[in-house]
Amino acid sequence: MNAPNRYELYVLEEGERPVEIIEDTKIPNAATIKVVKQDHTLGNLLRAQLLAMPQVLFAGYKVPHPLQPHFLIKVQTDGTITPTALLEQACTKIIGTIASLEATFKKEFQMSNIGAAVAEDAYGTGATTSGFPGDRDYLDF
Amino acid sequence: MSQEKDPHVRIQELKKDKVKFVLENVDLALANSIRRVMMADIPTIAIDMVEIESNTTVLPDEFIAHRLGQIPLVSTNCDEAIRYTRDCTCMDGCKYCTVILNLNVACNEEGKTMMITSNHLEVALWGEEVDQSMITAGDELSKRPDNFGQPVGKDEIGVEPILITKIRKGMELKVRCVAKKGIAKEHAKWSPCSAVGFEYDPHNRLRHTTYWFESDERAEWPLSDNAQLEEPVKEDEPFDYNAKPTRFYMDVETDGSLGPQEVVLKGLQELQTKLANLVLGLKQEPEAEMATGADQSLPQTNGHPTAGWGAPAAGAGGWGQTSPNGTGAGAGWGSPVAAGAWGGSPGTSNWSAPPAAPTGWGTSPAPAGSGWSPRPPGSAGWGGSSPQQAGWNV
Structure with a gap:
């Protein structure tokens, strides 16, 4: 009855900001960044990328409560760059990696599709024709 | 992350509903994020609401509604071909944000059990009974394939339809189903994947796990097929505690609502979108702070x-x-x-x-x-x- 809409777990509400930066008052060059409506998929990915960057002294993330759809990522840098800027850099870097991965995937899929044009017809109609190499039919797929 | 080398992909097997590939030179976290995003963040359509007109079968209404919900529907190009109902301007359902499927089966034959299957579900055409005034027209419909919204493998030879319930003489099931777009984070029925295999380090060289065994570890834990692609650990090999996994064996199996190629590529795009939105949020953050005060003074x-x-x-x-x-x-x-x-x-x-x-x-x-x-x-x-x-x- 009064259950919140399930999509509220992953859709930003009207006017809700996707990130909130909480600067650390006690540790220099450190900030905790709250990312809303996101989960481990992004949290762990960012943490790993940040740890691979030389300017980082500390990086860690947590999902404070499994029922609350946000995570916190804590970053401390060596002072040459602000945590927020660094996080932004990390994001851009991962986007680059994924983009190149996407390109390789597209190429690979194209090659596989040519090699396995027959397999596209794996079900049904083609089963009675001799389109399959050897004795294979749709049951083999 | 292994930025020194470009990520590498090798597809081992591509079938109508599954793809097996090896991912190389990527980070464990990235590989896992790809897996997660493919399972939970790709939109498909599934029956979300069932109006039951008549149900005299042995199964209760909610039982049938639940079963209907989990039938995979063809969702090719779901990104562009349909809107989320929550984003649509219509009051409750229009042709741009929902697909209607009707099912009307009755058994009249004496002494025979009849099976109601996903093949009985018919995609309904939209009449003009809906109030069009509120709806913003779009080009969604032109982006749909002919069989959009139909149960996967409907009336295809060699594909066993999905059983909904069995009926005998005098029983009837008449329902109207409303299929909507959604993602698996909301309900697993929207997941395009039936299974995603994910393996790395088949020989346990990195010792990310310890195998429990009765008497002989090797005999009790058979190696997977992927183990043949990597060198086994030698008896006297020193343990490299700095080593990181770089090869990932993934096996994406879909339920047919989307093809494996679409799942993988959409997954990567989805992940990029997430990151891009975060970058955008980070850039807007300081401005928003300023704007709160600045726009008045x-x-x-x-x-x-x-x-x-x-x-x-x-x-x-x-x-x-x-x-x-x-x-x-x-x-x-x-x-x-x-x-x-x-x-x-x-x-x-x-x-x-x-x-x-x-x-x-x-x-x-x-x-x-x-x-x-x-x-x-x-x-x-x-x-x-x-x-x-x-x-x-x-």
Whole structure:
């Protein structure tokens, strides 16, 4: 009855900001960044990328409560760059990696599709024709 | 992350409903994020609401509704071909955000059991009974394939239909199903994947796991097929505790609502979108802070050469504040990053535009020197979210 809409777990509400930066008052060059409506998929990915960057002294993330759809990522840098800027850099870097991965995937899929044009017809109609190499039919797929 | 080498992919097997591939030179976290995103973040359509007109079968209404919900429907190009109902302008369901499937089966034959299957579900055409006035027309319909919304494998030879229930003479099931777009984070029925295999380090070289065994570890834990693609660990090999996994064996199996190629590529796009939105959020964050106070007091002066952010003339305080009791000297982020990273070029800088400089918070050199200057919480230039705290409007 009064259950919140399930999509509220992953859709930003009207006017809700996707990130909130909480600067650390006690540790220099450190900030905790709250990312809303996101989960481990992004949290762990960012943490790993940040740890691979030389300017980082500390990086860690947590999902404070499994029922609350946000995570916190804590970053401390060596002072040459602000945590927020660094996080932004990390994001851009991962986007680059994924983009190149996407390109390789597209190429690979194209090659596989040519090699396995027959397999596209794996079900049904083609089963009675001799389109399959050897004795294979749709049951083999 | 293994940035030195470009990520590499080798597809081992591509079938109508599954793809097996090896991912190389990527980080464990990235591989896992790809897996997660493929399972939970790709939109498909599934029956979400069932109006039961008549149900005289042995199964109760909710039982049948649940079974209907989990029938995979063809969702090719779901991104563009259909809207989320929550985003649509219609009152409750229109052709742009829902697909209607009807099922009307009755058994009249004596002494025979009849099976109601997914093959009995018929995609209904939209009549004009819906109030069109509220609906914003779109080009979604043209992006749909002919069989969009149909149960996967409907009336295809060699594909066993999905059994919904069995009926005998005198029983009937008549329902109207409303299929909507959604993602698996909301309900697993929207997942395009039936299974995603994920393996790395088949020989356990990295010792990320310990195998429990009765008497002989090797005999009790048979190796997977992927183990043949990697060198087994030698008996006297020293343990490299710095080693990181770089090869990932993935096996994406779909339920047919999307093809495996679409799942993988959409997954990667989805992940990029997530990151891009985060970047956008990070860029807008400081501006939003400024905007809360600025849009009431000095909208015109912002971006003005003399009052721009961090314009050197504006004094030592953080962000080129003109307000008298704004952050005093020593507040703001006195990092040694170039002075006036914001509004560095007078006249062209405009606070409402996304900042071009990635290093955001460089201010005019603060007296406190490098590092974050100590300051009482709440009185800071940009830290406070309310105008009063930030000292903007006074």
